[in-house]
Amino acid sequence: MNMKNNSSGFTLVELLISLAISGLVLTAVYNIFISNNRIYLKDNEFVKIEQSLRSAMDMITREIRMAGYNSTIDINSTSDSSTIIYGRSGKQYQFELYDSSVSDATGDSDIGFKEIGQNNRLVALNISEMKFMYCNDTECNDQANIIDDIKFVKVGISSFSNKFHLNVPDANMTRTVYIRNAYME
Secondary structure (H helix, E strand, C coil), X not given: CCCCCCCCCCCHHHHHHHHHHHHHHHHHHHHHHHHHHHHHHHHHHHHXXXXXXXXXXXXXXXXXXXXXXXXXXXXXXXXXXXXXXXEECCEEEEEEEECCXXXXXXXXXXXXXXXXXXXXXXXXXXXXEEEEEEECCCCEXXXXXXXXXXXXXXXXXXXXXXXXXXXXXXXXXXXXXXXXXXXXX
């Protein structure tokens, strides 16, 4: 009797080679996934800080435009040019940098908004800089010296992410705000 060995399975060498190739392909797919996940997290964090910055800038813009509504124009600044005090409807309001207890990191600056004599209301977290420049027809100054001459205010805000491991770039925004009620008297 003549026996034929017609085995249709794989040899051990073939299995090891296919396992090694599969391992390389899975490693490459895993590395692509990890890389894309890092990019997603970084972009998502940048969008968060940019949206927070945009929201703060919109609120500051709206409030400065209304300075002097139903009262006299009254815009003041502090020596560090990071605080603006203005009047509206007979009350004094203020935007300033302060350290809120809400943020993850202590010692960082946040934007607060308040009526003078009241507590700050949090507007934006993780602010590295906020600057106001008061401008008339010819020049801009970081102090609101002559209130009657102020035509517009230039506002600049810089924000950062407190997730340093993601290497998210800082977000910066500037805006020129014309005071609508300045020359209505």
